[in-house]
Amino acid sequence: MSTTPHRHSAPPANKGLLAVAGVLLALPIIALLLVGTYAKDEPRLGGFPFFIWYQFLWVAITSVLTYTAYRIVLKARPHVPMTPEGDAFLDRDAAGTTGTTGTGDDVAPEGDAR
Amino acid sequence: MSALATANEAGVNGVALAVLIFFFVVVAMAGFWAARWRRPTSMESLDEWGLGGRSFGTWITWFLLGGDLYTAYTFVAVPAAMWAFGAVNGFFAVPYTIILYPIIFIFMSRLWSVSHRHGYVTPADFVEGRSGSRGLSLAVAVTGFLATMPYIALQLVGIQAVLEVVGVGGGGNWVAKDLPLFIAFLVLALYTYTSGLRAPAIIAFVKDILIYIVIIVAVIYLPSKVGGWGHVFDAAENKMTTTTNAATGKPNVFIPGPGAYWAYATLALGSAMALFMYPHSITATLSAKSRNTIRKNASILPAYSFLLGLLALLGWVAIAAGTKPVGLDGKVNGQLVIPQLFEDMFPSWFAGVAFAAIAIGALVPAAIMSIAAANTFTRNIYKAWIKPDATTKQEAQVSKITSLVVKAFALIFVLTLDKSNAINFQLLGGIWILQTFPALVFYLYTRWFHRWALLAGWAVGMVYGTVAAYNVTNQATGAPFAGSVANMPVIGQLGYIAVTAFAFNVVAAAVLTLVLRAVKAPEGTDSTVPADYFADAGDPRVQKLEVGPHETTPSA
Numbered sequence: 001m002s003t004t005p006h007r008h009s010a011p012p013a014n015k016g017l018l019a020v021a022g023v024l025l026a027l028p029i030i031a032l033l034l035v036g037t038y039a040k041d042e043p044r045l046g047g048f049p050f051f052i053w054y055q056f057l058w059v060a061i062t063s064v065l066t067y068t069a070y071r072i073v074l075k076a077r078p079h080v081p082m083t084p085e086g087d088a089f090l091d092r093d094a095a096g097t098t099g100t101t102g103t104g105d106d107v108a109p110e111g112d113a114r
Numbered sequence: 115m116s117a118l119a120t121a122n123e124a125g126v127n128g129v130a131l132a133v134l135i136f137f138f139v140v141v142a143m144a145g146f147w148a149a150r151w152r153r154p155t156s157m158e159s160l161d162e163w164g165l166g167g168r169s170f171g172t173w174i175t176w177f178l179l180g181g182d183l184y185t186a187y188t189f190v191a192v193p194a195a196m197w198a199f200g201a202v203n204g205f206f207a208v209p210y211t212i213i214l215y216p217i218i219f220i221f222m223s224r225l226w227s228v229s230h231r232h233g234y235v236t237p238a239d240f241v242e243g244r245s246g247s248r249g250l251s252l253a254v255a256v257t258g259f260l261a262t263m264p265y266i267a268l269q270l271v272g273i274q275a276v277l278e279v280v281g282v283g284g285g286g287n288w289v290a291k292d293l294p295l296f297i298a299f300l301v302l303a304l305y306t307y308t309s310g311l312r313a314p315a316i317i318a319f320v321k322d323i324l325i326y327i328v329i330i331v332a333v334i335y336l337p338s339k340v341g342g343w344g345h346v347f348d349a350a351e352n353k354m355t356t357t358t359n360a361a362t363g364k365p366n367v368f369i370p371g372p373g374a375y376w377a378y379a380t381l382a383l384g385s386a387m388a389l390f391m392y393p394h395s396i397t398a399t400l401s402a403k404s405r406n407t408i409r410k411n412a413s414i415l416p417a418y419s420f421l422l423g424l425l426a427l428l429g430w431v432a433i434a435a436g437t438k439p440v441g442l443d444g445k446v447n448g449q450l451v452i453p454q455l456f457e458d459m460f461p462s463w464f465a466g467v468a469f470a471a472i473a474i475g476a477l478v479p480a481a482i483m484s485i486a487a488a489n490t491f492t493r494n495i496y497k498a499w500i501k502p503d504a505t506t507k508q509e510a511q512v513s514k515i516t517s518l519v520v521k522a523f524a525l526i527f528v529l530t531l532d533k534s535n536a537i538n539f540q541l542l543g544g545i546w547i548l549q550t551f552p553a554l555v556f557y558l559y560t561r562w563f564h565r566w567a568l569l570a571g572w573a574v575g576m577v578y579g580t581v582a583a584y585n586v587t588n589q590a591t592g593a594p595f596a597g598s599v600a601n602m603p604v605i606g607q608l609g610y611i612a613v614t615a616f617a618f619n620v621v622a623a624a625v626l627t628l629v630l631r632a633v634k635a636p637e638g639t640d641s642t643v644p645a646d647y648f649a650d651a652g653d654p655r656v657q658k659l660e661v662g663p664h665e666t667t668p669s670a
Contacts, residue, residue, distance in 0.1 A: 039375065058212055069219060082645065
């Protein structure tokens with residue numbers, strides 16, 4: 001697919017940042033599957049057994065972690081325009097210098113964020 | 115209010131019923147009006163009717179997915195399980211709906227991108243395009259269709275539970291008993307027919323707002339009426355440690371002991387992996403307008419998980435409150451515990467609001483599920499096998515009619531057969547749908563697995579899962595399908611059958627892939643390219659001839 005230096009089959013990505021996002025996403029899965037670490041009554045919090053409030057706590061933690069992962073992924077692999085044939089992505093240099101037609105409307109990565 | 119101890123003594127609760135009918139009428143009008151919302155030039159394509167024009171932003175998607183995934187049946191069944199059997203049967207829904215979001219964060223964007231590029235409407239569309247195997251695509255489509263059907267039927271059970279507590283639907287003759295449910299579903303069927311996915315998208319706003327209000331009021335107000343949360347948990351502990359589950363012959367569970375760790379973890383993991391294999395989850399995802407909408411939603415959808423956890427605890431509040439969920443037939447029915455708790459403890463008008471929240475909560479997923487099942491039938495059975503040259507207009511027409519048929523079937527299913535059939539079938543559906551995970555998710559990343567091996571793995575998982583579920587016998591009645599956990603081979607602990615079947619599925623697919631490669635079995639044609647998996651809104655579509663009817667030029 002990517003035959004010339006400026007054509008890529010996937011938008012260029014920062015692999016290190018993607019790995020960080022992967023770790024953030026893995027944390028809640030691992031924590032909650034280790035049932036033995038939280039299947040206990042004490043300490044209670046406001047009458048709630050540890051088993052209950054600990055899992056509620058992970059609802060909030062997971063929300064923060066996935067949002068952080070979302071921001072990281074946007075930064076790690078920003079969207080770049082496709083070729084008009086739609087078989088490859090151009091990097092920012094190529095997109096800028098060739099003045100692409102048709103695909104020029106590089107939607108902001110947060111196109112749906114109002 | 116507590117004087118009206120049980121519904122069958124109190125008769126029809128007029129105020130609650132009036133409030134319920136009021137909200138139902140509002141929602142029905144919104145459903146018909148939805149056809150004009152974000153109005154396309156033409157509704158006659160699956161992109162418009164079945165996916166809302168693939169145009170929904172973050173907040174609409176949030177309401178739509180929340181309304182879609184957290185169904186009325188969930189709202190009735192999870193607290194019912196907490197009330198009757200305790201944490202393993204009920205509270206696993208919380209870790210399930212937490213780890214769900216990191217999982218879908220990872221792969222759903224790729225599915226969105228490739229579907230956007232190729233105009234895929236269903237998961238089976240993607241599998242066919244990627245594998246070049248019509249057989250594998252058909253297997254995925256049929257599994258999705260079969261798993262969705264009982265889920266739609268169970269939404270009716272949610273409405274029935276509400277109607278029964280209000281005091282409607284207990285009459286001896288057919289008209290008094292089933293007519294309210296019949297009317298509710300007829301109206302639902304009509305506005306789904308005219309408005310497509312736009313109808314549940316609009317109604318989801320009403321449903322979710324009502325549900326949030328009701329649950330927040332309930333968790334603040336109710337515990338104070340029964341002596342505080344500490345007392346609630348003590349009462350639950352007391353009940354759970356002194357009773358046994360008649361079906362399994364095992365003690366009920368307040369907090370899982372070491373013997374239940376695997377069951378709790380595998381129920382959460384298996385359910386989380388399975389949920390986005392259902393066609394209705396995919397439908398709501400593909401209706402989003404950009405690649406990252408679903409990822410952003412993964413960080414705000416846990417709000418519903420928090421709500422579900424609180425709702426689950428209401429099952430234990432009902433224990434402390436001494437709620438007696440007795441049906442109009444005079445028998446104890448755990449499914450009635452939440453509606454009954456609301457009727458006992460709330461003023462009539464607020465009980466009506468709560469009942470409306472549950473009943474409308476059934477309409478949204480029932481609409482989306484019937485659209486998803488109809489799209490699956492149209493694309494992967496009708497177009498793939500019966501009429502390959504169907505136009506987009508014909509596709510939309512077939513899908514609209516199928517959505518009616520699907521709902522009629524669900525209604526007949528619930529009205530004529532015992533409810534336990536729908537529940538057993540839904541339990542099986544959860545096991546079956548997970549067996550499509552390798553074909554759908556592995557294919558998003560790799561074509562290493564051979565298409566025939568994936569098909570064989572699917573068959574292995576389906577057969578093993580069905581047999582294992584059948585063999586779970588009710589200790590009290592001897593009936594099969596008494597639960598979804600069974601002994602896991604090798605590990606030797608109780609675990610979710612779907613996960614065990616999935617493991618066999620993957621192993622079989624991997625081994626057969628090696629064999630098929632060794633004998634050089636023919637590979638299918640991949641109609642996707644790597645760039646497809648990263649495309650976003652605004653990138654050129656592949657099928658330039660099949661542009662939406664509202665567009666005069668290809669979207670590039």
